Amino acid sequence: MSILTFRNVSLTYPARTGKGGAAEKRVLDGINLQVASDELVAIIGRSGSGKTSLLNLAAGFLKPTEGAITVDGTPVTGPGADRAVVFQDDALYPWLDARDNIAFPLKLKGVALAERRAKAEVLLARVGLADAGDRHIWELSGGMRQRVGIARALAAEPRFLLLDEPLGALDALTRTRMQDFLLRIKAESGAGAVLITHSIEEALLLGTRVVVLSPNPGRLTAEVEAGFNAEILNGASVADVKASPIFKRMHAGLTGLIHAGEEELAA
Amino acid sequence: MTLLSELDALAGETTDETPARAARPLPIAVISTLTVGVIIGLWALASAYALVSPVFLPSPRQVVIALYNLVVTGFVDATLAEHVGASLYRIFGALIASILIGIPAGLAIGTSRVGRGILDPIVEFLRPLPPLAYLPLVIIWVGIGEASKITVIALSMLPSIILSTSAGVRAVSKDHINAARSLGASKAQVLREVVLPSAVPSILTGIRIALGAGWTTLVAAELVAATSGIGFMIQSAAQFLVTDIVIAGIIVIALIAIVLEYVARLIERRLVPWASHR
Structure with missing residues (x-):
């Protein structure tokens, strides 16, 4: 059993001076997260909430400004084959x-x-x-x-699969089939997985846990045990799962959580 | 052309009298062939009616005979094949040299700030220079033999190979590089397995452009300093006012350039069929 750990991870892009300059921007703030190899942790959040930055940190493409990312206690210092990335544009x-x-x-x-x-x-x-x-x-x-x-x-x-919206560019029918496929192949492989998605439905269907990332700066604001993926792996159809009252209730709850931030901004 | 035929088809529908098929436009290839035919025809007429002195413009027939004699007996101690062979030897020697220098230089410019800083001014100095401007200097440095011609041709080919390589390297997809890194690639492996293959289409385009530039330089260099080669053959013929051989030589130069371009395109299509699918 392997464990991928984010301990107090923050990411700040330094201020850029000169032409096209930008002020210092805190993208992620105080992220604490553990992913075990029997899990698929789905991370959802609006655009700009730092989802992809989080994944890039896990992959080692970016280095945290504060805190540390470890795999089984060993700090991540760069990209490596123990954390293979699947990209949206393949x-x-x-x-x-x-x-x-x-x-x-x-x-x-x-x-x-x-x-x-x-x-x-x-x-x-x-x-x-x-x-x-x-x-x-x-x-x-x-x-x-x-x-x-x-x-x-x-x-x-790899010990972990880092999935950066791998199904984001697919049409709806293919996407449904691929969700089922992804669950099975992940379970067979024995690797842990982090899935970035902007689809609440996909996060609920595939994730053992769903983590909500809220923007400005990116913080983990909620965590939900989903468990629908076990039902699907045991043979339940994706359509039946989606039609169940409990799925609908959780979907509505998560939608509320994600959009709560938006209303705050608007107010 | 398709627009024209569509218009014709439309016209056919509305008038109902002329079938659309009757007004089928001429293919461009036919128009081009006719143009060449007309030019040769005018040339033949001009020489047949002695409108121009044969010293300035020999008839097409004379040129064909000159071409035949060039192939069979040759001119200035060498047959046409030997002259062409000498020229091709120079251009391919120069091509190999410029590829061996140009691709690593392009990689250095495309991947490293220091490399770019060092090589950019050199390339930018060399690129706009007409090769004939530095030919005399190269002759002083390396002598009048093959080395000077190969050096000048290689120098004229270098900028396009270096620039196309560095452009190809800089256009490598970030995801492609990151994918390799996350799959366990070292820096050297990223360069060899991702950056280089992904720059190949651009490098091949650079080589094709370089061949064109090299061919131009080759003929010019041979006009100035050579004892064989197609450019030298033309230069010698001109000195003796053997105009038919001059024109025959020019035609051969053009034909070889067309064949080189065609072969280069063929290699591109065979080697990187994926380039058009990115």
Whole structure:
């Protein structure tokens, strides 16, 4: 069991002087959060609440101004394969076919060509793309590309998956199917996950916990145990879950929480 | 063209008399071929009626014969193939040299502030200079042999290769780089596995432009200082007023340039089919 910990993490962008200068901006303030490897923590919040900054900190793309991020007690000092990121715009490499994209992390580790391709085949099958290994990236649909992106992240055998709105660019039908897929593949992999999303529904469906981030500066203002993902993993249909009264009540509650800040600003 | 045919189709619908098919416009390729035919025809007429002295403008027939003789017997101690071979040897030698220097230099400019600071003024100094301006200096430095020509051609090719490489490097998607880093790539691996492949389309475009610039410089350099090559052949022929060989040489230069451009485009399409899908 691995644990990803944010301890008192703050992030401040320094003031920029000169042309196009900006005042110092506190993006995240006093974030405390723990994610265990049997969890999928969904982070929701309005635009500008610092969701993506939070994920970039976990990934090691950004360094916290204060506080520390650790994986099993070891401080995060930069990006690493123990925290693989899945991007909204898939970030697949167009000069590689689907198979070699998935094999990419293995190539970085120095795994021999035949072995890494064999492993990529296994992953292709796991994400339901057994026949698509030779396909160019641009020949794949948005949903297929995200499956490749997730398979590539899994090839790195990460302890945590950092999901930056991976389903944000998909059409509604594909998105529903991918939500179910994402839950199962995450459960199989044994990796913990942090999911950034602006969809309250998606956060509730997929998250073991839902964390609300409120803006200016970004603070964690609420945390909800969801648990619908267990129902879905046990075979309940996404549609049934969404229709249940308790789901609707939680959805309404979270919507209220997120928009409360907006009204304050307006008042 | 499609607009024209659509208009024709519309006209056909409204009048009901002329079938739309009758007014099918000429393809551009046909118009171009006709243009070339007319120019050659006018040229033939001008020389047939002796409107221009054959010393200034030999007939197309004479040029074709000159071309044939060039292939079979040659001119100034070498056949056409040998002259072309000498020229191609120089241009490809220069291309290899400028790729070996230009791509690392472009990477340095695109990835490092220090590299950019050092190399930018050099490239910006070299880029607008006509190669013939520094040819005499290069001859003083490295002599009149092959080295001077290859050096001058390589210098004329360098800026476009360096600039296209650095532009390609700077255009690399941030997500592509971050993805590699989060999948465990070291700095060197990011450069080799992400930055370089992603800059290849831009580098190939730079090479194509460089080939064009190099070819121009090559012919000019051979006009000034050479004992073989297609430019030298033209220069020698001009000194003896063998105008048919001059014109034949010019045609060969143009044809080779077209073939080089075509082959470069072909390589681009084969090597980076993904470039148009980003």
